[in-house]
Amino acid sequence: MSEFMQNSAYAGVTISLLSYSLGTYLKKKFGFGFLNPLLISIIATILFLFACGVDYDTYSEGAKYLSWLLTPATVCLAIPLYEEWELLKNNAKAVMLGILSGVLTSLVTVFVLSKLMGLSHESYVTLLPKSITTAIGMGVSEELGGYVTITVAVIVITGVLGNILGEFICKIFRIHEPISKGLALGTAAHAIGTAKAMEIGEIEGAMSSLSIAVAGILTVILATAFAGLI
Template identity: 35%
Template sequence: MIGFLCLLATLGIYAVSKRVYAKRRKVYLSPLLVTPIVVIFILIWAKIPYETYNDGGKWLSSLLQPATVAFAVPLYKNFKVLKKHATEIIVSVLAGSCIAMISSAFLAKWLHLSSSLVTSMIPRSVTTPIAMNVSQVIGGVPNITAVFVIITGLLGSIIGPMVLRMFKIENDVARGILFGTSSHGTGTSKAFELSSLSGTISSISMILAALFTLGVAPLIMNVLIH
């Protein structure tokens, strides 16, 4: 019963924050930032264990699969554009994925983190299920990787718009690649706010980044860590 109430509370908080964000487009009011903070505060205040919360929250996680499949609709609508820019997308995502993993490794080593934390941090820029699998393969801690992934997604959705304004990036393809490669599903959600094409390119970039990370992460780990 408590788990179900937690589910309703999460949905309610998200709905309210989304309405507020629609009226006042401020980064700090983003539902993706407000909802987890409020939920965490409530769980701590009410002393509700995560396991109890997840009895209801797990249904939201289950909905990620059909939600991901729904990305096929904008992909189909923008297929001609995707085909036209296929080379630029592939090269850009590959470069961005490699830079994300290498910079993560160097940052973690610069902070003198343990080897397990270093390897846990490397796949932080891809969607959570893939990142956790990669982390397990290369000797990291999947649960810690999930935390890094969430932080990366939130920071990407906050900093991304600033980067677009700073460098005056107005091309929908470039915007989509930026968000999809750097901040996975959270960034893709932000990209869809800009335009359907940006969101579509972002979803493709997110998928490609996950595939590249699966193949490249073990190599980077062997070269930089050992």
């Protein structure tokens, strides 16, 4: 199987798509929050590679084409935002302050926990971009001297947890305003959280889409300042 993976240019892409399709099927069939398609696809892919004795580098060589779609997919999230443009203009101040609060909360939390756990500078900056989309987070981590591979894993984990728990947390704290829910999901859980926001409603999806871009820009700016604290 390892030899087949090496000789096939798109084997990694095929495995990734099949795994995600399995996750989507299970989610639709059972409807449980923890059956997140991305989470299921990750687990299924790992189990397949382990069972077939295929190393990560071989798989990555065939799956790298999927990463090329990250930036275009992120840009496409501007479409629901455009459809709710008037709503954004009418709530511009609250929206911007909400996103800024979310970004600062994320960075401060990483700083405090890193201090408490005695993490090195490299480990600390690796975690700083945890709540922004992978396309931006990888660049931030690399620029600050972090471990890019771990950053990607942390970003995915953050997004999956936000997707699974985001709506439940909003219910606990009685957050019913669509704009607030959208901003929370997008700022805390980037594109994966936005997928959940779009399931909830159009306004939530639009505000979450906006949060991805603005939170990414703010994190790029503020992470540089926070990086010097440890």
